[in-house]
Amino acid sequence: MASEKQIVTTKLTGRNTDCPHCGRNLNAASIASENPRAAPSQGDFSVCFYCRTFLRFGADRYELGTEAEYKTVEPATREFAERFLKAIHIRKVE
Ligand SMILES: [Zn+2]
Numbered sequence: 743m744a745s746e747k748q749i750v751t752t753k754l755t756g757r758n759t760d761c762p763h764c765g766r767n768l769n770a771a772s773i774a775s776e777n778p779r780a781a782p783s784q785g786d787f788s789v790c791f792y793c794r795t796f797l798r799f800g801a802d803r804y805e806l807g808t809e810a811e812y813k814t815v816e817p818a819t820r821e822f823a824e825r826f827l828k829a830i831h832i833r834k835v836e
Pocket of ligand 1 (some may be wrong): 761762764765766790791792793794800813
């Protein structure tokens with residue numbers, strides 16, 4: 743039986759969670775996972791909720807991701823993230 747992915751939101755503590763591009767605080771991260779206890783770890787990628795900049799989880803803070811790194815993200819994952827951000831944007835505007 744295939745397990746289903748769900749949106750898991752993790753509160754980020756013990757690190758500087760300011761976006762290195764826009765400076766807004768990102769105190770939580772959401773991912774689609776089959777593991778309900780999933781949490782980001784160093785080297786994972788993220789996108790800023792506010793400015794949509796591509797980010798990477800560093801040891802204790804976010805770092806700016808590069809265009810080359812973005813191209814290494816699995817296409818299905820990039821597509822999911824872009825749909826998720828678009829849906830959030832639509833809800834914020836309405
Ligand atoms: Zn930002």
